[in-house]
Amino acid sequence: MIELKRILEKRNLPNVMMDQNSTVIKDDKMWANRRQEIVQLLGSQVYGFSPPAPSKVSPKLVREDKDAFAGKAVHSVIDLSFDTPRGEFSFPVNLIIPKAVSEAPLFLHIAFSPNVPDKYFPVEEIIDGGFAMASFYYEDITKDKDEFESGLAGMYSGENRKPDEWGKISMWAWSAQRVMDFIQTLEEVDKARIAVVGHSRLGKTALWCAAQDERFIMGISNESGCSGAAISRGKKGERIRDIVKTFPYWFCENYKEYVDNEENMPFDQHFLISAIAPRYVYVSSAIGDEWADPESEFLSCVAASDVYELFGVKGLVTEDRLPEVGTKLHEGRIGYHLRGGTHYLSRYDWQGFMEFMRRKLY
Numbered sequence: 001m002i003e004l005k006r007i008l009e010k011r012n013l014p015n016v017m018m019d020q021n022s023t024v025i026k027d028d029k030m031w032a033n034r035r036q037e038i039v040q041l042l043g044s045q046v047y048g049f050s051p052p053a054p055s056k057v058s059p060k061l062v063r064e065d066k067d068a069f070a071g072k073a074v075h076s077v078i079d080l081s082f083d084t085p086r087g088e089f090s091f092p093v094n095l096i097i098p099k100a101v102s103e104a105p106l107f108l109h110i111a112f113s114p115n116v117p118d119k120y121f122p123v124e125e126i127i128d129g130g131f132a133m134a135s136f137y138y139e140d141i142t143k144d145k146d147e148f149e150s151g152l153a154g155m156y157s158g159e160n161r162k163p164d165e166w167g168k169i170s171m172w173a174w175s176a177q178r179v180m181d182f183i184q185t186l187e188e189v190d191k192a193r194i195a196v197v198g199h200s201r202l203g204k205t206a207l208w209c210a211a212q213d214e215r216f217i218m219g220i221s222n223e224s225g226c227s228g229a230a231i232s233r234g235k236k237g238e239r240i241r242d243i244v245k246t247f248p249y250w251f252c253e254n255y256k257e258y259v260d261n262e263e264n265m266p267f268d269q270h271f272l273i274s275a276i277a278p279r280y281v282y283v284s285s286a287i288g289d290e291w292a293d294p295e296s297e298f299l300s301c302v303a304a305s306d307v308y309e310l311f312g313v314k315g316l317v318t319e320d321r322l323p324e325v326g327t328k329l330h331e332g333r334i335g336y337h338l339r340g341g342t343h344y345l346s347r348y349d350w351q352g353f354m355e356f357m358r359r360k361l362y
């Protein structure tokens, strides 16, 4: 990996394999502590800390179609509710269980739309692929706006957040964990094969969710870019300065310290991917998505791969060069593809996720 190492060196990244006391991580046991340290670091500096899980998540069936999608699946809508400091909160979840598969693997889709199916969510193709799905609409949790009163945000500290308290990416990620709590009770689903998937801001969310919660075997990020999969140091397109100006509420207040100050971050985004290791990660990029910066997304996968070696497995398996359009890397535990076209969660992307899941976990 001479060429890729040379390209990475220019980014001057902090070493994910060295902890805060400058101890080099040498084995999987040391990694378990280092992983905790990384989750704390990203919680305190980037996304903000979430409250503990509620003691109980209660499902209520709202409606059910036993012959959905040409009779191939059972589609139900379930309200999940739980206690918060300011009373009960609930949100709807779509659950789609294929009839042809028992104990199906499942994609938990953090969705941009309440519609099922949707342009970003080709449900029938995913059923045909042999997968179950759960999805929830992110704005059913809290508005994608700079305020902390709506929905879940208002149920906790509201506008009086501490500098390291959760921003909205953490709220959406935490809500995906509540869906995971519910999924644990389902017999039709294989609990060992649950992937969380999101596009763009919700791809950032999916990675942060999988980084924190080891019940997810895979985190899938589609074109998550800045503050998601992409390395921040030397990044093109969107920078921290841009994202905290337009979307300050996605993050904790502390993140603002790194505007035009990336070189002083005690982390970079390959830490986020590393926190999922040795579990599976999928990063998909589009060549026309310059705002997200495909090259910085790819380099993050390369930089996170060392951690997998501690477990005797491979992270990203790639030739020693930057990828071209059409590249699909499914060999190691970090899957990757680079497609043509622009910012979108396409059929091609879903096919990539399904192929990778099937190859690794079927």
Ligand code: GCU
Pocket (backbone or CB within 6 Å): 199, 200, 201, 202, 223, 224, 225, 226, 238, 243, 291
């Ligand atoms: C904006 C934002 C990105 C984000 C994207 C999206 O472009 O700057 O960081 O990923 O929205 O969520 O579609």
